[in-house]
Amino acid sequence: MVKLFLSRGVHLKALIIGLAIIIGSSLTPGAGRAERVGTKRTELQRHDLSASGREVVQVRVDLDPAAVSPKHTHPGEEVIYVLQGAIEYQVEGQPTRVYKAGNVLMIPARAVHTARNVGSVEAAELATYIVEKDKQLVELVK
Numbered sequence: 001m002v003k004l005f006l007s008r009g010v011h012l013k014a015l016i017i018g019l020a021i022i023i024g025s026s027l028t029p030g031a032g033r034a035e036r037v038g039t040k041r042t043e044l045q046r047h048d049l050s051a052s053g054r055e056v057v058q059v060r061v062d063l064d065p066a067a068v069s070p071k072h073t074h075p076g077e078e079v080i081y082v083l084q085g086a087i088e089y090q091v092e093g094q095p096t097r098v099y100k101a102g103n104v105l106m107i108p109a110r111a112v113h114t115a116r117n118v119g120s121v122e123a124a125e126l127a128t129y130i131v132e133k134d135k136q137l138v139e140l141v142k
Contacts (some may be wrong), residue, residue, distance in 0.1 A: 018110040038117075044126075048133065051138025057129040057137060063087065067079040071114050076131030078107040085123025088116045112141050 027066055044058040054076070063069075063085070078091075082099045089105060090096045091113040099105055107113050109131075117123040129137060 003119060004117060012142045031051055038064035039069055049130070053133050058133065059127045059129070061115075061125045063115065063123045063125075065120050065122065067123075068116040071112050072138050073112055073141060074107070074129055074131055074137060075135035075139075076109045076129055077119055079128045079130070080105050080107065081126045081128075083124040083126055085121055088118045088120040089125045090114050090116075090138045093129050113135060 040062045042060045042062075044060055046055060046057045048055050060083075080099075082101050082103045084101045086098055086100045088096060088098045089107075091105075091107055092111045093108075097105075115125075131137065
């Protein structure tokens with residue numbers, strides 16, 4: 001089976017990492033709810049802005065029940081519209097707050113933040129980023 005994956009262009013290292021994630025999440029109680037497992041990000045559009053060196057990016061983020069995004073930042077502002085469910089946001093310098101479908105919030109540039117689905121159903125948000133062009137959109141923070 002490994003030979004089949006390798007013949008389709010998947011590197012052995014990626015295969016080993018993938019297997020380690022699957023095995024690790026099945027051995028640890030409550031695991032498998034980290035960003036890579038319980039969160040799906042779908043980029044909807046990306047366009048240059050009239051402001052030099054800036055772009056706008058829109059992403060739909062779907063979070064499984066109890067999914068938590070790791071602490072991270074963005075190289076610009078993030079405007080969030082909650083599409084469905086209830087999402088708790090912890091934003092640096094602000095009190096933790098739960099937002100429900102129809103609520104909006106803005107996260108300042110480079111503010112460390114995290115989000116957690118606090119409902120029993122899938123939650124979703126529309127994230128609009130106004131960011132520096134050619135920068136990594138999401139930077140994880142320890």
